[in-house]
Amino acid sequence: MKFRRQKIDDVQINLTPLIDVVFLLLIFFMVSTTFNQSTELTIDLPTATSDAPSSDRSKQVELVITADGQYVINGQTLINEKVSTLIQGLKETTQGDVSRPLIITADAKSSYDMVLRVYDAAASLGMTKLAHTAQRESSQ
Secondary structure, X not given: OOOOOOOOOOOOOOOHXXXXXXXXXXXXXXXXXXXXXXXXXXXXXXXXXXXXOOOOOOOOEEXXXXXXXXXXXXXXXXXXXOHHHHHHHHHHHHOOOOOOOEEEEEOOOOOHHHHHHHHHHHHHHOOOOEEEOOOOOOOO
């Protein structure tokens, strides 16, 4: 007895519906997800109640940022507020000795950008000893 061989069809899986479902899920999660971008930072700054340790004042470089936006290095006012001028002033004051501490005194009304320029200038010179001054907290 001769059996007729059955023709075997190639089995194929259609991926189009699967891709459609994946894209629908992707769109659903993209639309339903909320992205919180917090622009507020809560910072609790410490207060100073004791005096700073005394060090050799002749080695310190004192940089003052005034309320009107001027830099004063060891009593000498710089001609402008550019970072390049600040770098040159710090170079001349430190005479290449980057191990000298830089004491930054900024007026409360001066902009934060002015302080960041000091950081940029100190970093470009390789100065690592930076300190800020603060007014002593009054006891009540």
